[in-house]
Amino acid sequence: MTVMEQRGAYRPSPPPAWQPRMDPAPLLPDAEPHRVLGTEAAAKADPDLLRRLYAQLVRGRRYNAQATALTKQGRLAVYPSSTGQEACEIAAALALEERDWLFPSYRDTLAVVARGVDPVEALTLLRGDWHTGYDPYAHRVAPLSTPLATQLPHAVGLAHAARLKGDDVVALAMVGDGGTSEGDFHEALNFAAVWQAPVVFLVQNNGFAISVPLAKQTAAPSLAHKAVGYGMRGRLVDGNDAAAVHEVLSDAVRHARAGGGPTLIEAVTYRIDAHTNADDATRYRGDAEVAAWRDHDPILLLERELTGRELLDEEGIAAAREDAETMAADLRERMNRDPRLDPLDIFAHVYAEPTPQLQEQQALLRAELEAEQEGGRR
Amino acid sequence: MTVMEQRGAYRPSPPPAWQPRMDPAPLLPDAEPHRVLGTEAAAKADPDLLRRLYAQLVRGRRYNAQATALTKQGRLAVYPSSTGQEACEIAAALALEERDWLFPSYRDTLAVVARGVDPVEALTLLRGDWHTGYDPYAHRVAPLSTPLATQLPHAVGLAHAARLKGDDVVALAMVGDGGTSEGDFHEALNFAAVWQAPVVFLVQNNGFAISVPLAKQTAAPSLAHKAVGYGMRGRLVDGNDAAAVHEVLSDAVRHARAGGGPTLIEAVTYRIDAHTNADDATRYRGDAEVAAWRDHDPILLLERELTGRELLDEEGIAAAREDAETMAADLRERMNRDPRLDPLDIFAHVYAEPTPQLQEQQALLRAELEAEQEGGRR
Amino acid sequence: MTTVAVKPATMAQALTRALRDAMADDPAVHVMGEDVGTLGGVFRVTDGLAKEFGEDRCTDTPLAEAGILGTAVGMAMYGLRPVVEMQFDAFAYPAFEQLASHVAKMRNRTRGAMPLPITIRVPYGGGIGGVEHHSDSSEAYYMATPGLHVVTPATVADAYGLLRAAIASDDPVVFLEPKRLYWSKDAWNPEHPTAVEPIGRAVVRRSGRSATLITYGPSVPVCLEAAEAAQAEGWDLEVVDLRSLVPFDDETVAASVRRTGRAVVVHESGGFGGPGGEIAARVTERCFHHLEAPVLRVAGFDIPYPPPMLERHHLPGVDRILDAVARLQWEAEG
Amino acid sequence: MTTVAVKPATMAQALTRALRDAMADDPAVHVMGEDVGTLGGVFRVTDGLAKEFGEDRCTDTPLAEAGILGTAVGMAMYGLRPVVEMQFDAFAYPAFEQLASHVAKMRNRTRGAMPLPITIRVPYGGGIGGVEHHSDSSEAYYMATPGLHVVTPATVADAYGLLRAAIASDDPVVFLEPKRLYWSKDAWNPEHPTAVEPIGRAVVRRSGRSATLITYGPSVPVCLEAAEAAQAEGWDLEVVDLRSLVPFDDETVAASVRRTGRAVVVHESGGFGGPGGEIAARVTERCFHHLEAPVLRVAGFDIPYPPPMLERHHLPGVDRILDAVARLQWEAEG
């Protein structure tokens, strides 16, 4: 066919399949992180909620301190503290309904506890006793995830399954700024948007992935800007403003529950402690930066708001601290008891039924343990 | 420290680390794909370039047809045709300088050939003779990549290495719409942006990943919108408008070479043929859709522009076709010769030196081959 | 479940039928993967499922294997039984972290509270003229990952029976489908076409007294052919089809080798670090004093899978198997 | 290269020195990974390199293992020699596709035109009280992937010598660093502290006549300890440190077993589908008529790595090794 024969078909038009599929503007985050405390919006916040957040934040901080102390006493193998990030941790848990699911990363013990998991069980992993210390179904909390970002597709799958079954369950998945670089982050967000799964992704941007600062992790205007590339809403929030985090999260949860699909939330916060007790943060950051963030402390912000508006007084503060001390004393006491482990358990849950090979191995270990009890090798 | 002691520290301010790190607006693609042919912009296009593109597009189409024919004759194991996508393939190759590198996906044989690789060598993989048929260093073309999106980090690493060495080399990496869902796509774009590596990512959005339409692949406003999440520029172009693709690619290459960092380009196009000769496209799409895209054919668009502006006449068209026929005849003739393979080669390039184990295995095969020659097993 | 009389069928058809029956029996069974819906899969194994059960039950996912397996984990957490298709062996590698760190470990991590009944279908192996990355034998990776069952059928009937068992299992199962047997046909157990085969039991496909060929999946027909050919050379070979690499049926295998006193392990996966080492070692541990010769291995070479035009030199064939049998120190006998 | 007299040093220090010397000798050597720059790595193996050579030579990457290895592939294509750190064994899994489909195959795919001289450092194994995903022994995966060298040191001197050889190799090398030996100290070959060890040669760490313990990496010191303890029971054990799993030094291993007539393979990786099967099988193939007993294996159990409080029951220890030696059918001898 020559060009002459084709003349009629000539249409200087855009490609047939093309239609702008949606206006990206509503997906983009605001230029500044959302804030409530210390702004006019604070007046509209529910005082009860603020007080509840406050009490939990104080508890959370104390929990972090206690757990860190337990590492020094050899009672915990390792502890990644979330001091400075309590607003994110607590608001995450409080924004959910009981039927919802939480998918925590390895740093999110506080959120796990705030969700109702026993404080000692939540530390089982870090104590070195067993991998996940709690029954995930008891409080709808997935195992703490150490391989970064790998829990995000789980959250998407669970939310999708719930929706298929007709349950109005929302999954909240937590991840760090470093974790956003992993392929699993990308794949999870994409599946979530394509499936319109009721998931909320909460990125705690605490400035570092161990020693690596955000500037070496991404060149994006913000992590929340990643949302538009999946066709979901991106939201930016001051992660140390508990009221703001709770508001943004609750909105995203509502949106998801109503069938509106997933949201990506970046909470701008800071890790006050080192990466874990084993880390030396002075190798990669200066005191001035930490000091600046101490001034923007989540407990402090909330305390000032509450006291300024006379929703909290010295007595209330003392009560919150005392409650936290009680929790800490109980934690300390229970963590100081040696857990009783059965070595033969290592074969019990590899499969529904141990394979013949595992049965043989279990018999071998049993014989060894008996020999050990009788003293000496044979 | 109680709240009273802290009063002075209260600052209702945004989190300390926060500064909007860049204005996202320039990163966002235009709402409509960029076009040149049939628009006023066409007048500014270099006539020589347009003629060169035309000749190559015609050649490319003929190459696709010939290769597909070769599958029917059993001369190729499989061929993923890029008919309908020639504008992307050719413009990709022509936008590069000789010192630049191309990282093709498995569908991009045309770009590989346009880059200077021998047409028969480019088919070695698909012929089943050896994995990569050409020397990647001869024309700076990485091996055709079958595992989707895995070539993208290679392009980033190479571009980064070149920059570290002070060479002003740009890497152009090609991927399909389906490939953008892979984690490797995400990780590559992120590394490229963080390192400000001189890379250009060209996504050929041809509407399908085998049978899966774009709507099941992503919910994004466009694939180009993914760029903002990495802090790089996103560009949208009519992938069947060779002049537009060349313009957008050349601009991105210039930008990268000048140290401006990477660009993500989405070229909206369409796969006219089935996924490969082995695929049955009628299972997942209708004729009407294909027909609409045939009207928006890249060769047609360019031909109309050129003839309309009297840069091309029937004679020129005939010459281009004849040139393509000559190429096809040569390809057919050479592909019909049986390649000579040495079975013992399978041990030659596993390591720089075959391990003792491979030497043993090679001896075994050699003995078998000798026995075979002598006829019968022993 | 309907139990129509079953005529000769291909392995692919038996797999389709197994998926269909499992989906009909249990609404928790969901099929997902690339091109499994509208297209019915590149090997057509999921053909018709989206039509019969809807796209929510048989879902075309985005192109991202870690995402497919990772979301399947979440779905299993909520009580579904996902059956995931990896399009080709080498394209399961992107999902390796999800597989090794979550799928294989979740039950254990949670002390049994959170089992993951996921079936991961992986078309594997060569012999179909596929270009690079389309012919890997990846079973060694899965065998070395505790927490996974690893199953592979060699017959049409087993394709049905083992896939049903895999889907019914409360543990994750890597279900390896020998690509080059997809189109193999047999009468498919006309009495019990839809019989479920328990996982973990090897089967003697051919009895013999001279030596045992221990094999599985795509190499089973090759071994049977070799056993036929061996008769001409005076050897009466027994052929054991493992069917399940994990759990491993030590009993059946060791019983056979104790009877014959000689064994060759045959598979097309690379030899070094491949399944054959494990099998030879455990057979030797159990049958040492019955062995007239070391257990030998006939395997693919230790090379990246070769291009199609050379694959026949790589794949263990009848001659290479018989050569190994010949090396089983028969002189020592007399 | 400076050759200062070397005092007792830890394995971690020897590794650091190897990286430093390699970087000083060859500007093409680039170190990259998570936290390798400013922090010097979580095990401090890259300590000081960013300072001495600049961040372009020792680079903190984004947190994405496939991206790290994938970009390293591209860098190697352009003539660099990347040394990649995977922070822990299990965190190398996201890079598995890049490793198996590209790193291991690129030379072969391009008929030798495009070699990839990449060293992939992987701290591996347990015994350090790490929580889940921090103690995997993943060597079986790498052994089963043709195109990779797999190397693992057990002494301070080898840590230096083998790492230099790995970086100098034109092939990709998976360099497995036994985590629990990072802080092990020895005098580090005071004569030749910076001697490069060729890859592919096993070494007899202790001579003995009764039986051979075949081992590598973290289990070498355990085997040496077991050999000492065995003397009390009248056994004089030989200990072979493989050092390189790929290529495998059949000669040294077989020569030892032919001498002793008995062998136990010891490693902490899971037994089933682990390296021990391969090793036992090939030793048996080569030494069958010299063997008084089957080659036995002492390995980690076939379970996900257990929690720290139970890991000592999982790891092969002196007693378990001696129990295996005792099962080597000594009665048969007399």
Ligand SMILES: Cc1ncc(C[n+]2csc(CCOP(=O)(O)OP(=O)(O)O)c2C)c(N)n1
């Ligand atoms: C896949 C994977 N790679 C590497 C690691 C090792 N690692 C543990 S925490 C961490 C940094 C995480 O940073 P971020 O995501 O910002 O979370 P944060 O620690 O700040 O809470 C790294 C690299 C891991 N756990 N998983």
Ligand SMILES: Cc1ncc(C[n+]2csc(CCOP(=O)(O)OP(=O)(O)O)c2C)c(N)n1
């Ligand atoms: C990692 C990986 N997964 C799956 C495949 C199988 N596969 C080959 S092509 C293809 C579709 C690719 O679609 P797209 O990226 O849009 O490229 P196109 O074929 O349209 O050029 C798939 C799923 C693959 N090659 N690699």
Ligand SMILES: [Mg+2]
């Ligand atoms: Mg962080």
Ligand SMILES: [Mg+2]
């Ligand atoms: Mg496509």
